[in-house]
Amino acid sequence: MSGPRLNPHQAEAVNHIDGPLLIFAGAGSGKTRVITHRIQYMLSKGIASSCIVAVSFTNKSAREMKHRLQKMVGSKALRGMVLSTFHALGNRILQKEIRILGYRDPFSILDSDDGLQLYASIYRDLKLDPDQVKEDSMPFMVSLCKNSNMHHEDWANSRSLPVSANFFCDVFERYHASLKSLNAVDFDDLILLPSRIFKEHPEVLEKYRRRFRYFMIDEFQDTNPTQYELLLSLVGDEKNLCVVGDDDQSIYGWRGADVGIIQNFQTDFPQAKIVRLEHNYRSSSRILSAANAVIANNSKRVQKILRATGEEGEQLSLIMAEDEEQEAMVVADIIQNRIIHAAQNPGDFAILYRTNFQSRAFEQELRKLQIPHHVVGGYKFFDRKEVKDLLAYLRVIANRSDEISLLRILNRPRRGIGEGSVQKIGAFLQNMAEEADASGMRRPDFFHALERIGSTPGLIQGIPAKQVSAIYEFVEFIEKYKKEFSRARKLAPVLSTMIQELNWEHEFMREGSDENAVRARMLNLSELTNMLAFFESNWEDSTPPGLFDFLARISLQASDEDDDNPRGRVQLLTLHLSKGLEFPTVFLTGMMEGIFPGERSISESENPEAALEEERRLCYVGITRAMKKLFLTASRTRRRFGETEEKEPSRFLDEIPEELLDREDHSVSQMAERKKDEMEEWLTDLRNNLKVSI
DNA sequence: TGCCACGCTGTTTTT
DNA sequence: CAGCGTGGCA
Ligand SMILES: Nc1ncnc2c1ncn2[C@@H]1O[C@H](COP(=O)(O)OP(=O)(O)OP(=O)(O)O)[C@@H](O)[C@H]1O
Numbered sequence: 001m002s003g004p005r006l007n008p009h010q011a012e013a014v015n016h017i018d019g020p021l022l023i024f025a026g027a028g029s030g031k032t033r034v035i036t037h038r039i040q041y042m043l044s045k046g047i048a049s050s051c052i053v054a055v056s057f058t059n060k061s062a063r064e065m066k067h068r069l070q071k072m073v074g075s076k077a078l079r080g081m082v083l084s085t086f087h088a089l090g091n092r093i094l095q096k097e098i099r100i101l102g103y104r105d106p107f108s109i110l111d112s113d114d115g116l117q118l119y120a121s122i123y124r125d126l127k128l129d130p131d132q133v134k135e136d137s138m139p140f141m142v143s144l145c146k147n148s149n150m151h152h153e154d155w156a157n158s159r160s161l162p163v164s165a166n167f168f169c170d171v172f173e174r175y176h177a178s179l180k181s182l183n184a185v186d187f188d189d190l191i192l193l194p195s196r197i198f199k200e201h202p203e204v205l206e207k208y209r210r211r212f213r214y215f216m217i218d219e220f221q222d223t224n225p226t227q228y229e230l231l232l233s234l235v236g237d238e239k240n241l242c243v244v245g246d247d248d249q250s251i252y253g254w255r256g257a258d259v260g261i262i263q264n265f266q267t268d269f270p271q272a273k274i275v276r277l278e279h280n281y282r283s284s285s286r287i288l289s290a291a292n293a294v295i296a297n298n299s300k301r302v303q304k305i306l307r308a309t310g311e312e313g314e315q316l317s318l319i320m321a322e323d324e325e326q327e328a329m330v331v332a333d334i335i336q337n338r339i340i341h342a343a344q345n346p347g348d349f350a351i352l353y354r355t356n357f358q359s360r361a362f363e364q365e366l367r368k369l370q371i372p373h374h375v376v377g378g379y380k381f382f383d384r385k386e387v388k389d390l391l392a393y394l395r396v397i398a399n400r401s402d403e404i405s406l407l408r409i410l411n412r413p414r415r416g417i418g419e420g421s422v423q424k425i426g427a428f429l430q431n432m433a434e435e436a437d438a439s440g441m442r443r444p445d446f447f448h449a450l451e452r453i454g455s456t457p458g459l460i461q462g463i464p465a466k467q468v469s470a471i472y473e474f475v476e477f478i479e480k481y482k483k484e485f486s487r488a489r490k491l492a493p494v495l496s497t498m499i500q501e502l503n504w505e506h507e508f509m510r511e512g513s514d515e516n517a518v519r520a521r522m523l524n525l526s527e528l529t530n531m532l533a534f535f536e537s538n539w540e541d542s543t544p545p546g547l548f549d550f551l552a553r554i555s556l557q558a559s560d561e562d563d564d565n566p567r568g569r570v571q572l573l574t575l576h577l578s579k580g581l582e583f584p585t586v587f588l589t590g591m592m593e594g595i596f597p598g599e600r601s602i603s604e605s606e607n608p609e610a611a612l613e614e615e616r617r618l619c620y621v622g623i624t625r626a627m628k629k630l631f632l633t634a635s636r637t638r639r640r641f642g643e644t645e646e647k648e649p650s651r652f653l654d655e656i657p658e659e660l661l662d663r664e665d666h667s668v669s670q671m672a673e674r675k676k677d678e679m680e681e682w683l684t685d686l687r688n689n690l691k692v693s694i
Numbered sequence: 695t696g697c698c699a700c701g702c703t704g705t706t707t708t709t
Numbered sequence: 710c711a712g713c714g715t716g717g718c719a
Contacts, residue, residue, distance in 0.1 A: 595705095642711085
């Protein structure tokens with residue numbers, strides 16, 4: 001077979017397609033290459049693409065895998081293959097099968113913000129302060145629980161929680177009842193519910209087992225027990241399961257990933273073939289030595305060999321700056337220099353950091369020097385209010401039981417249905433619900449109440465005729481666009497008309513934004529329309545996409561238009577998102593205690609030792625992204641909430657052997673030091689001279 | 695209903 | 710510090 005080489009161990013793994021297979025190896029040893037070649041090999045053996053499932057953990061790495069494969073076999077050969085994240089796979093199954101659990105068809109996927117709202121309303125029902133939700137870290141715990149594949153009562157009783165086990169279970173149950181009544185699921189349900197369906201309805205599972213025959217999981221060290229359960233049920237007795245991973249790169253323990261799953265794979269599958277890859281093909285030997293030295297400080301590791309194959313390469317550079325702004329300036333300068341003088345492309349650089357907000361300074365400086373760049377993930381487009389509002393419209397149109405979205409848009413743009421009216425409608429709904437319960441009918445939801453009130457003027461006193469007609473018009477509006485969207489051949493033009501009809505522009509002006517802001521916000525709305533158009537034109541399925549498909553795509557954060565030309569831009573991303581990727585030149589930034597390792601990840605962990613080791617693995621991941629050149633940068637101070645804080649250099653820097661490092665200090669205090677040194681030198685010279693002359 | 699001013703809050707990491 | 714939301718006032 002043509003294409004790039006494989007070493008004998010890789011080839012062995014590629015050719016082993018039946019039965020369980022574990023590829024256990026360090027960073028940059030060609031694990032992902034095995035997966036892509038294995039798929040290529042399977043296709044060449046006549047295995048249908050629709051039988052193959054290749055799963056990864058982040059959208060970025062799933063996309064990367066897809067790109068590599070497209071280059072090898074072309075897009076056409078990949079048709080029907082599942083090449084996605086676990087969550088996207090779960091969503092795909094749920095989309096077809098969720099009815100069996102008593103949900104209605106287009107369900108909503110709640111994002112974490114909506115989830116918070118839901119908890120808040122539960123707390124209000126319990127006569128508790130809704131602000132307490134976050135303090136109790138309820139969403140986080142519930143998620144952790146759902147990722148553990150344990151019954152929630154057992155889970156709650158098996159650990160110490162910030163709240164009592166009873167209270168946790170109460171909220172847990174109410175939360176899920178609410179979700180169900182909204183006809184909505186949360187992220188974890190995308191994994192959990194398919195698993196439940198398979199357990200309760202073997203005939204459905206059978207269908208999927210016949211369809212999916214070969215499984216490959218990249219970054220398997222980050223699997224959580226619930227995902228593993230889903231995987232095990234799908235894999236069935238054929239056990240054509242290939243998992244690939246590296247315990248040293250397990251960085252999602254905090255959200256329930258269990259590295260024990262990969263460590264015990266051999267126990268679960270005694271007949272598994274094990275392949276170890278011991279050559280690193282990615283990084284220069286200096287970079288690899290640094291990585292190995294850092295990770296050697298961890299205690300809980302599985303023995304593993306990783307030898308360099310590349311050149312010794314440049315020294316690593318350690319750069320100290322005064323503050324984050326200067327840190328960013330130095331980085332941007334270096335990039336500019338290397339683009340101009342070393343003929344490197346912007347896309348050859350990655351700037352990695354621990355937390356999203358750190359991207360800000362770098363964005364600013366790169367913009368100043370007009371260096372094309374792209375921030376991966378982070379808070380952005382979909383968090384904007386106007387975008388959320390518009391999406392809420394689409395959600396209600398797709399799933400009118402989505403009360404959270406409904407309440408969001410009921411009075412946006414303003415139609416005179418304020419808080420007071422909502423209360424009254426709520427009370428009315430309560431009555432309707434009791435009647436329905438008494439007569440054994442389906443429980444009405446908020447939208448039903450609106451329909452009733454809107455079509456029967458005078459039904460409730462206290463809601464004046466003007467508001468009744470506003471409610472009527474709102475209901476009509478939703479129904480009209482529901483029809484339009486389901487009838488239209490293309491969705492994007494409908495959305496465009498809808499935006500116009502809602503007259504957002506007027507609303508934005510009323511909200512007091514100046515002309516530029518209004519234009520920017522309108523632009524965001526049309527950007528969403530563009531995304532929808534793009535989404536439609538890239539749709540590969542035979543049945544055309546519906547609103548639901550678009551919404552699901554957005555919820556999964558998997559929109560793929562943001563990587564339109566990643567090659568031409570400097571990539572800014574968190575260390576977590578960098579896993580599985582590689583770049584010729586990498587900047588590991590913010591290397592200060594408190595930032596990295598992150599203060600809270602350790603202080604808020606129930607096992608600080610383990611948390612620190614996870615941070616260190618994150619550092620190992622960061623270092624091993626670099627192929628040719630690694631810069632480590634830090635600053636002496638950092639502004640936080642307007643205050644300047646002093647920061648110590650990260651302990652991870654001390655773990656890198658000194659002889660691999662070139663140090664460069666740009667900080668003011670260092671400059672001052674140097675000046676002082678020079679002054680003293682000058683003084684002693686002067687004294688000596690004086691002595692001589694005397 | 696509309697405008698401004700004050701004051702509060704925010705920084706893990708992802709799907 | 711900055712961005713947002715609330716609330717007071719006209
Ligand atoms: N046999 C080989 N010969 C030469 N280069 C190889 C070989 N196998 C892989 N590579 C190259 O090495 C680099 C790392 O490979 P790959 O991304 O598959 O590693 P990985 O083990 O998945 O890394 P990570 O654990 O960091 O995700 C890639 O640039 C790949 O093209």
